[in-house]
Each structure stands twice: as structure tokens, then as C-alpha cells.
Amino acid sequence: MTALRLALSELRRLTAGRMPRLAVLAIVLIPTMYASLYLWANHDPYGKLASVQAALVVEDVPADSAQSGTVHAGRDVARDLVEDGSFDWQEVGSDEAAAGVEDGTYLFALTIPRGFSTALASTADFDPAQGTLILTTNEANNYLSSTIAEQVLTKVSSSIAENVSERAASSFLLGFSTLHDQLKEAGEGAETLADGLVDAHDGAQRLSAGATELSAGEARLVEGQHALGAGLDDAATGAGTLASGADTLSDGAGELASGARQVADGNAELATVADRIAEASARANGDLDTARADIAERLAASGLDPAEQEAILASLDDLRQPLDDLDERVQTTTGQIDELADGADRVASGAGELRAGATRLSDGAGTLRDGLQTARDGNAELLAGQTDARDGAAQLADGAGTLASGLESARDGSRELADGLADGVRSIPDLSEQRRDETARTIASPIRTEDVAQASADSYGAGLAPFFLAIGAWVGGYVMFLLVRPLSNRAIAARQSPWRTALGGWLTPAALAAAQVLIMLAVVMSVVGIDVLRATQVAFFLLLVGAAFVAIVHALNAWLGPVGQLLGLVLLVLQLASAGGTFPWQTLPPTLQSIHHVLPMTYAIDGIRHxxxxxxxxxxxxxxxxxxxxxxxxxxxxxGAAYRRRIWRVSQIKPEIAL
Incomplete structure (x- = not known):
């Protein structure tokens, strides 16, 4: 008897009546029911969370921010949550929310407390305080409520943090832009200052040179003031002497004028007398001429010899000569006396004028003396002031030199400042409003994730499908041997080849397993709606998976009987824990990681996934x-079990455990 005939014989035995056929049908459908019902129930639970009611409590009030204006963070968060539609949000009061979470009306409650906007506004104003969101859950209603709610809270917190960070970054960047503009203005001012300090330095150098010259001039001026003071002293002394002399001159001029007047008066009288004498002399001289003429006539009349007449006249002329000389002297003297009288009169007049001038000179000399004394006193004061000016000029020269040095340092420093400000301006971004907003968004959310899915499941159910398809295949193989006999007793009794017996015992459940996995895959794809990209390859691979699982359970039952059936259940539990169907196998304890690499479900799940x-x-x-x-x-x-069972034992006839 061939293995195929053994398998067909076992299949006919299983379908010999209506109830056995129904039992076989149930066994064939058990994996489909196991896998498809669970996957159907959990196909897309996250997509249906919008029908789950959650309480939303908004106690927040708007807050004012110096940088961002009025902030309505609490109301904005509530609006965004409702618009997002992830849950059926119900905005209620705090008491109603607490009661609803407690009695299961709401899966959880999210409370936005008072002060939430104030805390978020403080970030933009660089006085940071943390905003608080209160999450209320009750795992007595659903143990995943906390996990789901925390994911929502994490998403909301990330969104709020990004929004707050963007607002703070925008304010920060606005400060940068303002700082850039101010530094630019400061740089331009520093440039102007540097240029001005260059001019100031040049001016300070000129001031220093001028102050040095001024100091030297002031020193010379002080020396001149000293000399002037000495000269004024001498002049004042001389003016005093001049005043005294002018007084004496005035007195002498007075006396001179008085004497000169007396002399003039005497000379006038003398001139009058002299004039009368001159007139008398002139008359006398004229009378002599008349007398000579009379004598000459008388001599001629006397008849004297002309010679005698001449001799007499000559004698007369000789006698007249002294009189002529006297008349001449009298006339001359009279003229001189007249001139003397005129001169004396002029001297008298001049002496009067001299007296008046001397008087004026005396007065002027007194005034000059007083003025020179005042000038001397003023010069003394001026000298003191000029001395201070000289000392001040010296200090000015020193200060101007120090100023020039300081301005040189300031010039160099202002140039370094201007260069540094220019470098600073270049290092500070000058952002437009659009660039500032873009940069703020980037700072708030610097990482943009880009999913590169080498392979992906399109739903939660699709993610679990490989795991549950594998479990369904194992469960199908396990329950099959509640009806199927692992080995044909007739074949063993007939001493058939152990390999033929084993293969015949395996083919029947393998065929049923093929029906199990194909129906299970068809229902999962068509009824549940799980997408399978390589459906044909998955079907062939599931045939191999079913054959392998049947071979394992078949071997356990063939070798150990009911104990092997029990071990099949133990293996199912071990594989559920170690196959890595949900969490990565690397998260398993070390012992289970070792089992993971040995048991077949690991490779079944891996192949189905890929x-x-x-x-x-x-x-x-x-x-x-x-x-x-x-x-x-x-x-x-x-x-091996078929070969071993060719020798009957008591445990075969009466097993210790029977199922």
C-alpha cells in the first residue's frame, strides 16, 4: 500500500458520515475563524477612534504678551483638537468630565487649566514657565485608555511646543533683525565717529601745537607784563616828578608872566620916552640942517671968502658929526627899544600862556600820574591773571597733548569698533519677514521626517496579519489531530515501510492544512480587507507553513501520542511568546531569544511579512x-515512530493518558 493510498484511506474514514464531514469542515475553518475574526475586529482600530468620546475641559483664559500680543493658546488647542477629529471631543465642565471618565462615558479627559496661555506667552517674552495639560484616565474602563491618551497628549504637546517655539524663535529672530539694524546704524555711527575722531585727532594735534605756542606766548607776555609793570612804575614816578615840576613851572611861569608884564610895561614906557627922544633928536638934527643953511646964507651974505665959508661950514659939519652919530644911535636905540617893548610884550603874553600851559601840564601830569598808578595797579592784576593764563596755557598744552594721544587711541579704537560692528553686522542675519517666519518654523521644528518605507503595512490589522496567519496555521494543524490518526494501525500491522506509513499519515492532514490556509488567506483578503501585495506567493508559502506545522504536530502525536498533543499546545504558547509577531524579537529575554531562532513560527512570520x-x-x-x-x-x-510501533507495547494498548 502506497503512502497516497494510506492518506486517501484516512480521508475516507474522516468523511464517512455527515457529522464527521461537518467535523472536518469545522477543523478546516477553525484557522480562518481564529485569524480572520481577530483581524477583522482589529483591522483599523486607530481609524475608528473618531467615534470614541473624549472629554475636553477648557479653563484657560487669554494672556497678553509683550512680544506676541494676545495669546489664546488654550482655545487654539481646543479648536485644533476638535478640527483634527481624532476623537469625538466633547467640551464639558471639569465635574462632568471627571464623572464621565469614571463611569466610562469618556475614554479619557484632557483639561487645559487656567494660566496655560500665560505660561506659553512667557516663553515668547523670554521669561519661561511651563504650561500644564491634565490628562485623566481610568483603565478600569479600558486598559489601553492611558496609552492612547498619552499618545494624544504627546502629539498635542509636540504641536504646542512647536507652535510656542516658533513664536519664541520668531520673537528671537525679530530681535536679531532689530539688533542687525541697530548694529548697522551703530556701525555707521562708528564709521562717522572714526572719521570724526581722525579730524578730532588732527585738530587735537593742531590744538596741542597751538597750545604750546600759546603757552610760550603767554610766558613771553608775562615777561612783557613784568617789564610793563616796571615801566609803569617808572612812568608813574616820572609822572609824579613831572607833575611836581609842572607845578613849579606853573608857579615860575606865573612869576615870569608877572615880571614879564612889568618889564613889558616898563619897556613900553621906555619906548615912549625913546620915541620922544628920537623925535627930539630928529627935530634937532633937522634944526641943525636949517641952521647950517642959515649960516651958509649968512656966510655967503657976509661976504666971506668961499674958502672961509667952506672952512666954517666944514668946521660946522665937523661939530654936527657927533650929533648926527648921536641921532643915528638915538634912532637905532629907539627902534631897538620899540622892538624890546614889543618883545617884552610878547614875552609877557607868552609867559601868561606858559603859565596857563604849565598849569595844564601840571594838571595833565597829575592825571597821567593817577592814570599810570591805575595802570600799574591794573597791570598788577593783569599780571596775576596773565600768570594764571600762562599756567593754564601750559596745562592746556599738556592736556592737548594728552587729548591728542587719547584721541589717537580713540581713533584706533573707533576704527576697531567700526570694523568689529561691521563684522558683527555681517555675522547677524538680516532676515526679511518671510525668511524670519521660515527660520522660526525651522528652529521650532528643525527635523523633517521623511518616511522611506521599504515595506509597510497599511493598517493595524495588516501589521498583525502575518502573526495571526501563522498562529491560525498552527492551531489548524493542532486541532486536526483531534480527528486524524497520525499513523495507520493497519499499515503498521501490515509491516508497511515506516517512511510510507509516516508519509501517508502526514499527507491527509497536510491536504486539510492546505485547505485551511487557502481559505483563511482568501477570507482575510476578501472579507477582512487586508491587502496582500504578493498574494500568490503568500498562498504557496502558507502551503509550506501548513505542511511544516502539520509535520511537527504529526510527529509529536505519532511519537508521544496524547502527550505529544499536549506538547503541541505548549509549543504554541512558546511560539506566541518568542516568535516576535508584535514587538521586535530583540526585546525578548535572552532565553526566549534563543528559542526564537529555533522554532518554526519565527520563519513562517518572517516569510509572510516579506x-x-x-x-x-x-x-x-x-x-x-x-x-x-x-x-x-x-x-x-x-x-521513526511508525518503526517503533511495529512492536506492540502495553502503553499502546492501554495508554496512561487518553484524549
């Missing part, structure tokens, strides 16, 4: 090889 999600198939040959090895190994163990 085929179902359209992923790289590099690991598929390994998965196929491992599962094929389990098929061969399972059949080999079953063959």
Missing part, C-alpha cells in the same frame, strides 16, 4: 529551507 508587504526577499530562501527542514524532520520522526 511576501505580504512587498519587502526584499533575501531572507525567504532561509525561511523556506528551515520550514522544509521541519517538514522532512517531522516526517522522519513520524517514520
Amino acid at each position: 511576501l505580504m508587504y512587498g519587502a526584499n526577499l533575501d531572507s525567504l530562501p532561509r525561511d523556506i529551507a528551515v520550514l522544509a527542514a521541519y517538514v522532512v524532520g517531522g516526517v522522519a520522526i513520524s517514520a
Whole structure:
């Protein structure tokens, strides 16, 4: 009898009546019911959260911000949550929210307390305080309520943090723009200051040179003031002497004028007398001429010899000569006396004028003396002031030199300041409003995630499908041996080949397993709506998975009987824990990680995932090889069990455990 005939014989036995056929149908459908019902119930739970009611309590009030104006953060968050539609948000009071979470009306409650906007506004004003959101959950209603609510809270917090960070960054960047403009103005001012300090430095140098010259001039002026003071002293003394002399001159001029007048008066009288004498002399001289003429006539009349007449006249002329000389002297003297009288009169007049001038000179000399004394006193005061001016000029020269040095340092410093401000301006971004908003958004959310999905499940159910398809295949193989006999007793009794017996015992459940996985896959795809990218390949791979799982359970039942059936359940539990169907297997304890690499469900899930999600198939040959090895190994163990059962034992006739 061939293995195929053994398998067909076992299949006929299983379908020999209506109830056995119904039992076989139930066994075939059990994996479909197990996998499809669970996946159907959890196909897209997150997509249906919009129908779950959650309480929203808004106690916040708007706040004023110096940088951002009025902030309505609490109301904005509430509006965004309602518009997002992730949950059926119900805005209620705090008491109603607490009662609703307690009695299960609401899955959780989110409270935005008073002061929330104030806290967020403080960030933009660089006086940071943390805003608080209060999450109220009750895991007595659903143990995942906290997890779901915390994810919502994390999302809301991230959104708020991004918005607040963007607002604060915008204010910060606005400060940068303002600082840029102010530094630019400061740089321009520093440039102007540097240029001005260059001019100031040049002016300070000229001032220093001028102050030095001024100091030297002031020193010379002080020396001149000293000399002037000495000269004024001498002049004042001389003016005093001049005044005294002028007084004496005035007195002498008075006396001179009085004497001169007396002399003039005497000379006038003398001139009058002299004039009368001159007139008398002139008359006398004229009378002599008349007398000579009379004598000459008388001599002629006397008849004297002309010679005698001449001799007498000559004698007369000789006598007249002294009189002529006297007349001449009298006339001359009279003229001189007249001139003397005129001169004396002029002297008298001049002496009067001299007296008046001397008087004026005396007065002027007194005034000059007083003025020179005043000038001397003023010069003394001027000298004191000029001395102070000289000292001040010296200090000015020193200060101007110091100023020039300081301005030189200031000039160099202002140039460095201007250069530094220019560098600072270049290092501070000059952002337009658009660039500032873009930069603020980037600072608030510096990372933009880009999903590069080498393979992805389109829903929560699709993510769990490989795991539950594998579990369904194992459960199907497990329950199958509640009806199917692992080995044919007739074949064993007939001494059939152990390999033929084992293969015949495996083919029937393997065929049923093929029906199980194909129906299960069809229902999951068509009824549940799970997308499978490589449906044909997944179907063939599930046939291998079903064959491998059947081979393992078949071997356990063939070798150990009811104990093997129980071990099949234990293996199911171990594989549920170690296969990595939900969380990554790397998160398992070390012992389970070791089991993970040995048990077949690991490779079944891995292969289904890669085929179902359209992923790289590099690991598929390994998965196929491992599962094929389990098929061969399972059949080999079953063959060993068939060979072993050729010798009947008491435990076979009366087993200790019967199912």
C-alpha cells in the first residue's frame, strides 16, 4: 500500500458520515475563524477612534504678551483638537468630565487649566514657565485608555511646543533683525565717529601745537607784563616828578608872566620916552640942517671968502658929526627899544600862556600820574591773571597733548569698533519677514521626517496579519489531530515501510492544512480587507507553513501520542511568546531569544511579512529551507515512530493518558 493510498484511506474514514464531514469542515475553518475574526475586529482600530468620546475641559483664559500680543493658546488647542477629529471631543465642565471618565462615558479627559496661555506667552517674552495639560484616565474602563491618551497628549504637546517655539524663535529672530539694524546704524555711527575722531585727532594735534605756542606766548607776555609793570612804575614816578615840576613851572611861569608884564610895561614906557627922544633928536638934527643953511646964507651974505665959508661950514659939519652919530644911535636905540617893548610884550603874553600851559601840564601830569598808578595797579592784576593764563596755557598744552594721544587711541579704537560692528553686522542675519517666519518654523521644528518605507503595512490589522496567519496555521494543524490518526494501525500491522506509513499519515492532514490556509488567506483578503501585495506567493508559502506545522504536530502525536498533543499546545504558547509577531524579537529575554531562532513560527512570520508587504526577499530562501527542514524532520520522526510501533507495547494498548 502506497503512502497516497494510506492518506486517501484516512480521508475516507474522516468523511464517512455527515457529522464527521461537518467535523472536518469545522477543523478546516477553525484557522480562518481564529485569524480572520481577530483581524477583522482589529483591522483599523486607530481609524475608528473618531467615534470614541473624549472629554475636553477648557479653563484657560487669554494672556497678553509683550512680544506676541494676545495669546489664546488654550482655545487654539481646543479648536485644533476638535478640527483634527481624532476623537469625538466633547467640551464639558471639569465635574462632568471627571464623572464621565469614571463611569466610562469618556475614554479619557484632557483639561487645559487656567494660566496655560500665560505660561506659553512667557516663553515668547523670554521669561519661561511651563504650561500644564491634565490628562485623566481610568483603565478600569479600558486598559489601553492611558496609552492612547498619552499618545494624544504627546502629539498635542509636540504641536504646542512647536507652535510656542516658533513664536519664541520668531520673537528671537525679530530681535536679531532689530539688533542687525541697530548694529548697522551703530556701525555707521562708528564709521562717522572714526572719521570724526581722525579730524578730532588732527585738530587735537593742531590744538596741542597751538597750545604750546600759546603757552610760550603767554610766558613771553608775562615777561612783557613784568617789564610793563616796571615801566609803569617808572612812568608813574616820572609822572609824579613831572607833575611836581609842572607845578613849579606853573608857579615860575606865573612869576615870569608877572615880571614879564612889568618889564613889558616898563619897556613900553621906555619906548615912549625913546620915541620922544628920537623925535627930539630928529627935530634937532633937522634944526641943525636949517641952521647950517642959515649960516651958509649968512656966510655967503657976509661976504666971506668961499674958502672961509667952506672952512666954517666944514668946521660946522665937523661939530654936527657927533650929533648926527648921536641921532643915528638915538634912532637905532629907539627902534631897538620899540622892538624890546614889543618883545617884552610878547614875552609877557607868552609867559601868561606858559603859565596857563604849565598849569595844564601840571594838571595833565597829575592825571597821567593817577592814570599810570591805575595802570600799574591794573597791570598788577593783569599780571596775576596773565600768570594764571600762562599756567593754564601750559596745562592746556599738556592736556592737548594728552587729548591728542587719547584721541589717537580713540581713533584706533573707533576704527576697531567700526570694523568689529561691521563684522558683527555681517555675522547677524538680516532676515526679511518671510525668511524670519521660515527660520522660526525651522528652529521650532528643525527635523523633517521623511518616511522611506521599504515595506509597510497599511493598517493595524495588516501589521498583525502575518502573526495571526501563522498562529491560525498552527492551531489548524493542532486541532486536526483531534480527528486524524497520525499513523495507520493497519499499515503498521501490515509491516508497511515506516517512511510510507509516516508519509501517508502526514499527507491527509497536510491536504486539510492546505485547505485551511487557502481559505483563511482568501477570507482575510476578501472579507477582512487586508491587502496582500504578493498574494500568490503568500498562498504557496502558507502551503509550506501548513505542511511544516502539520509535520511537527504529526510527529509529536505519532511519537508521544496524547502527550505529544499536549506538547503541541505548549509549543504554541512558546511560539506566541518568542516568535516576535508584535514587538521586535530583540526585546525578548535572552532565553526566549534563543528559542526564537529555533522554532518554526519565527520563519513562517518572517516569510509572510516579506511576501505580504512587498519587502526584499533575501531572507525567504532561509525561511523556506528551515520550514522544509521541519517538514522532512517531522516526517522522519513520524517514520521513526511508525518503526517503533511495529512492536506492540502495553502503553499502546492501554495508554496512561487518553484524549
